[in-house]
Amino acid sequence: MRAVITGSAGFIGSTLAERLVAEGWWVTGVDSFSPFYATADKEANLAGLVGERRFDLVRADVATMPLDRLLADRPLVVHLAAQPGVLGSFGTGFDQYLHDNLLATQRMFEAAAEAGCPRVVYASSSSVYGDAEAYPCYEDGTPTRPRSPYGVTKRACEKLAEIYGGMGLPTVGMRYFTVYGPRQRPDMAIRRLCEAATGGPRFTLRGDGSQIRDFTHVNDAVDATVRALTAERTYPVLNIGGGVQASMTDVIRELGRLTGRRVPVDRQAAQIGDVRRTAGDTSRARESLGWRPRVSFRDGLRSELNWVLERREAELDVVPTDISLVAGRAS
Numbered sequence: 001m002r003a004v005i006t007g008s009a010g011f012i013g014s015t016l017a018e019r020l021v022a023e024g025w026w027v028t029g030v031d032s033f034s035p036f037y038a039t040a041d042k043e044a045n046l047a048g049l050v051g052e053r054r055f056d057l058v059r060a061d062v063a064t065m066p067l068d069r070l071l072a073d074r075p076l077v078v079h080l081a082a083q084p085g086v087l088g089s090f091g092t093g094f095d096q097y098l099h100d101n102l103l104a105t106q107r108m109f110e111a112a113a114e115a116g117c118p119r120v121v122y123a124s125s126s127s128v129y130g131d132a133e134a135y136p137c138y139e140d141g142t143p144t145r146p147r148s149p150y151g152v153t154k155r156a157c158e159k160l161a162e163i164y165g166g167m168g169l170p171t172v173g174m175r176y177f178t179v180y181g182p183r184q185r186p187d188m189a190i191r192r193l194c195e196a197a198t199g200g201p202r203f204t205l206r207g208d209g210s211q212i213r214d215f216t217h218v219n220d221a222v223d224a225t226v227r228a229l230t231a232e233r234t235y236p237v238l239n240i241g242g243g244v245q246a247s248m249t250d251v252i253r254e255l256g257r258l259t260g261r262r263v264p265v266d267r268q269a270a271q272i273g274d275v276r277r278t279a280g281d282t283s284r285a286r287e288s289l290g291w292r293p294r295v296s297f298r299d300g301l302r303s304e305l306n307w308v309l310e311r312r313e314a315e316l317d318v319v320p321t322d323i324s325l326v327a328g329r330a331s
Contacts (some may be wrong), residue, residue, distance in 0.1 A: 005028070085229075177215070227289040241293070
C-alpha cells in the first residue's frame with residue numbers, strides 16, 4: 001500500500017512514517033521544513049528513514065506546490081502539515097495559520113478529491129472544544145467553542161472536510177489530545193519540563209498549575225491514525241485521547257519522582273487562549289477502529305525523558321548520567 005504523509009518531518013509525522021514503512025508500506029513524505037523550530041531537529045526526526053527504499057521525501061509547501069503528480073496514483077493521505085501552537089496564532093501571526101492550516105488543507109482536499117484518493121486522514125485538535133461545560137467531550141454532543149485563532153483554523157478544517165466529504169471524498173479528522181513522547185516539539189510543555197528536570201533551562205509555568213490535559217502518547221496517536229487509514233467504517237471526526245488526565249502540577253511531581261530531583265519552575269500569568277481542561281470520550285475510536293491507548297502516563301513520561309537525555313548525550317558525546325539510570329528503571 002502507498003501513503004502520502006504531509007508534515008512528515010514533524011513529531012507525529014516522522015513517527016507515523018517509520019511505523020508504516022516498518023509494516024511494508026511505500027511512503028512519500030512532504031514537509032516544508034518551516035522555521036517554527038530548527039531544521040536540524042526535523043532532519044533528526046527522519047534519520048531512521050535515510051536510505052530506506054520504501055520512503056522518499058519531498059521538500060515543499062503543500063499550500064503552494066503542485067499536488068496532481070503527488071496524488072496521481074491515488075494514495076491514501078495523512079495530512080498533518082500545519083502551523084502549530086496557540087499563542088502564535090494571535091495578532092499578525094494569524095496570517096501564517098491561514099496559509100499553513102486553512103489554505104494547505106483546502107488544497108489537499110481539492111486535489112485528493114480530483115485524484116480519487118480513497119481516504120484523507122487529517123489532524124484536527126482538542127482545541128476545537130475550548131472550555132467545555134462538561135467533560136469528557138463528545139464528538140457530536142459537545143459544542144465546539146475554540147478559544148484561540150489556532151483552534152478556529154482546526155474547526156474550519158473540519159468544516160472543509162464536511163464540504164469535500166459531500167463531494168465524495170472520504171475524510172477522517174483526528175482530534176488529537178495533547179500528544180507527547182519522543183521527538184515532541186521544543187515549544188511543548190512536557191518537552192520543556194523534561195529538559196528542565198535534567199539540567200536544562202528552568203520551566204516557565206503559565207498559570208497556577210491546575211490546568212488539566214488529556215495526555216496521549218505519540219505511539220497511541222500514531223496507532224489510531226494507521227487504523228483510521230484502513231478501517232472499513234469510521235466517523236468523520238474522532239477524539240484521540242490517552243485517557244490520562246493530569247494537571248501540570250501532577251506532571252511536575254511525576255517527573256521529580258522519575259529523576260529523583262526537584263524540577264526548577266518559574267511561574268507566570270496564564271497564557272492567552274489557554275483552556276482550563278481537556279478530556280475526550282474515545283468510544284467512537286474504540287468502536288470503529290478497534291483502538292485503545294496502551295501507553296501508561298508514567299511509561300510515556302519516561303520515554304520522553306530518556307529521549308531528551310539521549311539527545312543531549314549525543315550532542316555532548318558523554319556517557320549516560322545517573323538521571324538516565326533513574327528514569328529508565330522500572331518502578
